[in-house]
Amino acid sequence: TITNQVIAMPKLHRVARLAALLAARGGRLGVAVDHIDGIERLAEAMAQYGSDAGIDVLVEIDVGQGRCGVPPGEAAVPLALAVSRSPRLRFAGLQAYHGRAQHLASSVGRRETIAAVVRAADHTRQLIEAAGLPVPLITGSGTGTLVHEAASGVFGELQAGSFLFMDADYARNERDPAQPAFEHALYVKTQVVSVRDTHAVCDAGHKSHAIDSGLPTVALLPADRTLRYANGGDEHGLLYADAPDARLPSLGHMLWLIPGHCDPTVNLHDFLIGVRGGLAAGTVERIIRVDARGALT
Ligand SMILES: Cc1ncc(COP(=O)(O)O)c(C=O)c1O
16 A cells, blocks of 8 residues: 555646556556645546556545544545545555554553444444445554454554564554564664774664664674664664673674664665574575665655
8 A cells, every 4th residue: 555645747647557456467456645736637637648457545534643644533424435436446454553552562552442443433334335336345443453343343454574583663562462462573784983991882773773663783692682782874784782780792692683673674774684583593595585675755
């Protein structure tokens, strides 16, 4: 699913092309909209492109994120009806994603926030259906709250992505007992390039991992895990041994960092190195190119 920021016509033509390419391979592209202008321009772009493939259109409701979306309730009804009247657009349902809820540290906080999301989405669905239009899908959720949307009986799709890799930010949050325990699978490998009395320095700064959700933690060997990573700028990280049982690593030592935020970290790299068998003893099995590298919009 791509979101509403597709108002520029050249971009909408690319969306129409992508929808046709996906349809030819048995896939479906979904776009979220929150304004009648966006719906009309998307319909125009689809008509100009001339493909019969059509495109799934979800009306986005703002369930608390404060980003895109119309308020839940009545405001979504005319948009859903407008989509359903357009021959090349398929009304696919509601986009009801609460991104901030994913990262709330307390499991009770996440559960209560998503309970309100579920009520808002269900109420909006009822209003659209009362206007005579079935709502095929309510979609949203992410790694932090997926158990709640899954159990709601209201959501038909979970958009979780980070669970595949996990990151230091998600790992810091309190786990709900119902939540699966996802393991870390994304690391940035780095080497110690300088050792001083007070700290060591490694060659991974924030050009190699995203720090918007906090700094990385140090993974793998028990001795390394006690090290504290601090921001050393663009190309460097500072390592402190301030835990009672910690020792500074030696020059040349290899470390694996668990990035603070996995999604924007992946986008900083051309390739992922696929290792099977664990970091210490595993073997490289695949080099995976990051196709979306630099595809920022
Ligand atoms: C709209 C939307 N849905 C789902 C997700 C996935 O969330 P997570 O990676 O936390 O599982 C994101 C993440 O940025 C998102 O923007």
